[in-house]
Amino acid sequence: MTSTSPSPSAPANRGVAFQDALQVAAEIAARSPSSHNCQPWGVGWTIGAGARRTATALLAETAERAGCGPAAQDEFEYLVLALDRARRLTALPAHGVEMLVSCGAYAEILLRALAAQGWRADGVRFVDPAGPVHGLRDADPDRIFGGRWPRAWVPLCVVRLAHAHTPGNELAELGDTVRARHTNRGPYRPDRIDPAALAGLSTAGSGLSLVRAAAGHDAEVTVRHMTDGAERAAVADLVRRHGGRDFSHRAAWRETHSFIRRDEADAETSGDGFTLGQLFGPMAPPRRLGMRIALAPATMRVLRHVGYHRLLARQLAAVVRCSPAAVALGFDDEAPGVESVVRGGAVLADYWLGATRAGLVLHPVSVILQHDDARAELEGLLGLPGRAFFVSRLGRAATQFPPSRRLAASRALRLV
Structure with a gap:
């Protein structure tokens, strides 16, 4: 400043x-x-x-x-x-x-x-x-x-x-707490999450600074946890069927790829985006080079014809299925305005900080929210009253992932 x-x-x-x-x-x-x-x-x-x-x-x-x-x-x-x-x-x-x-x-x-x-x-x-x-x-x-x-x-x-x-x-x-909070895309321990901890997280947003200052307004967000194996499997199936769309959508993948940094030095210079290590965990130099080539937009345009995007979707679905819990946040309104969406972001911050204090980590699975048909299927599956705006794996980390720059x-x- x-x-x-x-x-x-x-x-x-x-x-x-x-x-x-x-x-x-x-x-x-x-x-x-x-x-x-x-x-x-x-x-x-x-x-x-x-x-x-x-x-x-x-x-x-x-x-x-x-x-x-x-x-x-x-x-x-x-x-x-x-x-x-x-x-x-x-x-x-x-x-x-x-x-x-x-x-x-x-x-x-x-x-x-x-x-x-x-x-x-x-x-x-x-x-x-x-x-x-x-x-x-x-x-x-x-x-x-x-x-x-x-x-x-x-x-x-x-x-x-x-x-x-x-x-x-x-x-x-x-x-x-804020420094400890970051996305962890690695495997989670299979331990069952204490129901009391989930109940506490379900009240996310009740004490928000942004909401409290707007007199007369509630957060208008539903928090929905999925701990039942069959329910998580249903969400994982949704990820399997729709999770490759970001990779096969030319404009979306080109934009996503523009945020993948070559290495930690590149990430430090850019100050945004993420490295391959933050996406896939530690990897040897030869595998890192192979992933860089495979994920390049020009390569992806070719590989999608042999189903590479579906392979990546299946891998993502597998980690969702093996996680002890998942969570979805949804607006109570099907078509929320700017005010409701911004306040929904405040609820998300409150939820993620609460999860971090409880020793839990998250891995957002945003791809099933970025296409109307997939999002509507998720909303119906979970019985959400309005528009879902966040869905994530939830659990205790089995391995540590580095925070992004x-x-x-x-x-x-x-x-x-």
Whole structure:
């Protein structure tokens, strides 16, 4: 984040304190989950007079309900969560939901890290990126926060924060949990997961910072665990029949392949994506070279004619079948709006952090959600009331997988 003076309407020491807290929170939130590790989020801190006026106007109705007058508004800081179009996935229509879910997960972890430092979110106003912003004369939502707002960013919501209390010791625990959380695609131990642990995870979202700040709104997400062998086998069969579609879909696989990094040095330089080791586990150099050749889009176009994509799907289905549990998260609404999808991402962050604290790991199986027919089949199989947006293996790791690299935390922050 570019160094600058704190908000002109705030006492200098308070603005500096918030800037320091925001940088610490962003370092933690940078490890949030995202599809392909693409990290499609951005956050603007409103320090300019015009941007603060816009943020205040958007949250004026909420402020009035809370009994806050103009003087009290000067005591707030405002953040604007955004989708970075330069970093989003676009090959499949379903990626639109995945990108918003990723942004919601990032926002939840960022707000928790700020709350642990004494900055509590007490108001949220979502912005419809598809149309004009109600109550503001500027009808272009990309530009309502002034000339310093990045052209590639689509604003999703404005969050108002107040300095609420003296920080406690929650920040260290949160940081440790977030660093420990990452996708593990290896084999899981066959041990049965404690039903009490699953029951606790089923309440994910009940204490969300992002949801709690949006007064009167619930998370509207159903958490569904699959521990019965027959049910897991049915999900595995779905993966077997549909799991090769990402490999055989030219645009989707070309996009996916663009996030596969050559080695750890390449991943470190890129700061995103994943290595073959993070996809398939440790492998000898000859096998790594063979996989690089086999997974190249040009090779895959040939190999799909001999059923290589179906072989990969069967391998994925086998690990799903052998896992002790699986989990699906679904919106209660069949056609959720932007607000519901972003808040669903917050629920996912809450669930994954809870699973990590319980010693559990996850391996998302997103391919069966990325095509409408496969997703509808899963929803019917599990009896979900609306649209499924996350499905994953769940268990205790038998082997350790390395975490993926991340972009610098400052990349996602802008002063507006």
